[in-house]
Amino acid sequence: MRLNYRSLPALAAAILAAGVVSCGRDTSAGDGRPLVVATTTMAADLVREIGGDRLDVRGLMGPDVDPHSYIPRIGDSRLLERADLVVFNGHHLEGRLQRTLEEMSGRGRRVVALAETLDPSQLIAAAEDFPGALDPHIWGDPMLWAAVIDPLADALATIDPEGAGVFRERAASYRAELETLDAWARETLGEIPAGQRVLVTSHDAFHYLGNAYDLEVRGLQGVSSASEAGLRDRRDLVAFLRESGIPAVFPESTINPKALETVAQEAGVRISDRTLYSDALGKPGDTFTLDGKTHDRGTYTGMMRHNIHTIATELNP
Numbered sequence: 001m002r003l004n005y006r007s008l009p010a011l012a013a014a015i016l017a018a019g020v021v022s023c024g025r026d027t028s029a030g031d032g033r034p035l036v037v038a039t040t041t042m043a044a045d046l047v048r049e050i051g052g053d054r055l056d057v058r059g060l061m062g063p064d065v066d067p068h069s070y071i072p073r074i075g076d077s078r079l080l081e082r083a084d085l086v087v088f089n090g091h092h093l094e095g096r097l098q099r100t101l102e103e104m105s106g107r108g109r110r111v112v113a114l115a116e117t118l119d120p121s122q123l124i125a126a127a128e129d130f131p132g133a134l135d136p137h138i139w140g141d142p143m144l145w146a147a148v149i150d151p152l153a154d155a156l157a158t159i160d161p162e163g164a165g166v167f168r169e170r171a172a173s174y175r176a177e178l179e180t181l182d183a184w185a186r187e188t189l190g191e192i193p194a195g196q197r198v199l200v201t202s203h204d205a206f207h208y209l210g211n212a213y214d215l216e217v218r219g220l221q222g223v224s225s226a227s228e229a230g231l232r233d234r235r236d237l238v239a240f241l242r243e244s245g246i247p248a249v250f251p252e253s254t255i256n257p258k259a260l261e262t263v264a265q266e267a268g269v270r271i272s273d274r275t276l277y278s279d280a281l282g283k284p285g286d287t288f289t290l291d292g293k294t295h296d297r298g299t300y301t302g303m304m305r306h307n308i309h310t311i312a313t314e315l316n317p
């Protein structure tokens with residue numbers, strides 16, 4: 001992993017300056033409901049699931065946006081300053097925003113970092129060349145994602161105490177939904193034959209999914225997408241693909257597939273024409289039907305069903 005911390009102070013300054021020089025894109029006066037600002041599409045989806053219509057939920061990042069390299073937009077700092085609660089993923093997923101968010105916390109602002117509410121023993125180490133860093137892509141395992149629901153519901157209750165009962169009920173019902181998703185994923189991915197249970201993608205976003213469902217995971221770029229794949233990484237992956245005989249490798253929604261295409265071509269392995277959603281959900285309203293039910297790739301559960309169905313069918317053609 002090659003997370004880059006050096007550029008953070010400059011960017012933290014940039015986001016603050018952006019707020020000073022512009023009125024920003026957020027011009028609404030608000031509707032009186034508590035305002036929750038979430039960074040990633042996954043975090044915003046979870047807040048909407050638990051908060052329902054009691055909260056005004058705004059997401060900073062849209063579909064297809066890579067949170068590792070997200071550069072704060074004009075208006076972000078103003079929205080963050082107006083928020084009653086800021087929800088982010090943490091463990092440096094939002095590489096260029098993390099410092100700003102930590103500073104807000106230091107000033108006594110209400111923030112919750114979802115992945116950082118978990119016990120570190122539940123998380124995967126990011127890489128041996130960055131001691132102590134933890135892999136932030138926790139939503140890859142639905143039961144780990146379910147484990148951040150209660151801390152989030154508690155945080156929502158601090159800004160809307162009257163909603164506490166509603167948040168608890170919605171939390172329980174959404175947890176049940178994630179348990180159903182988990183059971184279906186286990187069964188679906190369980191059908192992939194032993195020699196083909198390898199997931200190769202552009203960057204290391206899928207280790208939690210691999211851990212949960214017994215898939216070996218290989219990413220070309222490491223845990224942060226901010227680095228270019230080194231020559232040796234590429235040669236190793238080509239050699240591995242030639243030997244393994246796995247049927248396909250997968251492009252990701254938030255990463256340019258060019259490097260992975262080159263590797264697949266050299267190794268003579270097919271690159272799937274179906275993209276996996278790695279660090280962002282799909283576009284809201286982009287639906288598909290599976291076993292007679294319609295799912296929306298713009299929601300967490302729909303995105304996961306898309307990914308799991310895609311992996312299961314491509315690795316077991």
Ligand SMILES: [Zn+2]
Binds near residue numbers: 203279
């Ligand atoms: Zn990532």
